[in-house]
Amino acid sequence: MKPIVAVVGRPNVGKSTLVNRIAQTSDAIVHESRGVTRDRSYYDADWCGHEFTLVDTGGIEPMKSEDIFSASIRDQALAAAEEADVILFVVDGSVGVTEEDESVARMIKRAKKPTFLLVNKLDNPDREQERLWEFYSLGVGDPIAVSALHGHGTGDLLDDVVALL
Numbered sequence: 001m002k003p004i005v006a007v008v009g010r011p012n013v014g015k016s017t018l019v020n021r022i023a024q025t026s027d028a029i030v031h032e033s034r035g036v037t038r039d040r041s042y043y044d045a046d047w048c049g050h051e052f053t054l055v056d057t058g059g060i061e062p063m064k065s066e067d068i069f070s071a072s073i074r075d076q077a078l079a080a081a082e083e084a085d086v087i088l089f090v091v092d093g094s095v096g097v098t099e100e101d102e103s104v105a106r107m108i109k110r111a112k113k114p115t116f117l118l119v120n121k122l123d124n125p126d127r128e129q130e131r132l133w134e135f136y137s138l139g140v141g142d143p144i145a146v147s148a149l150h151g152h153g154t155g156d157l158l159d160d161v162v163a164l165l
């Protein structure tokens with residue numbers, strides 16, 4: 001079985017954009033296969049000859065109750081974290097730390113897996129480094145600036161990810 005890299009985080013932080021970017025920039029043709037649960041999508045990916053399975057936890061549907069909604073995010077993060085070899089925890093650098101981020105972070109810490117904390121939507125990384133600092137409070141390691149939309153930081157990230165696989 002290929003190693004699993006799971007992309008987790010609250011809705012709208014850019015998880016699917018990141019997954020699409022990694023899929024497009026990887027060496028192999030990527031195909032989506034139905035996941036074992038309906039809320040997670042699995043992709044075959046490849047970076048510099050290192051094959052892995054990329055998991056997008058993007059299928060979380062908005063629910064009526066805020067509490068159920070948050071519980072769903074936590075369940076997704078937990079399930080993805082448990083099956084992952086490496087976790088990509090995505091947060092939104094244009095918004096800052098939210099309660100939902102903190103909730104996901106608690107789950108991730110329990111999983112005790114290698115985790116990269118990706119501060120996404122930093123489209124001008126040279127000007128936005130100071131936005132990284134507050135994300136240290138999540139307690140999951142050094143925040144890494146990325147822009148899933150423009151691709152800043154994603155190549156270096158993949159080098160570091162596959163080094164752990």
Ligand code: GDP
Nearest residue numbers: 011012013014015016017058121147148149150
């Ligand atoms: P998900 O719910 O976490 O999967 O988030 P999506 O990938 O669907 O992205 C949510 C929104 O954020 C979309 O409108 C994206 O275009 C936008 N987005 C994602 N990555 C970036 C980024 O690096 N920079 C900016 N400015 N917007 C982004």
Ligand code: MG
Nearest residue numbers: 015016057058
């Ligand atoms: Mg998504």
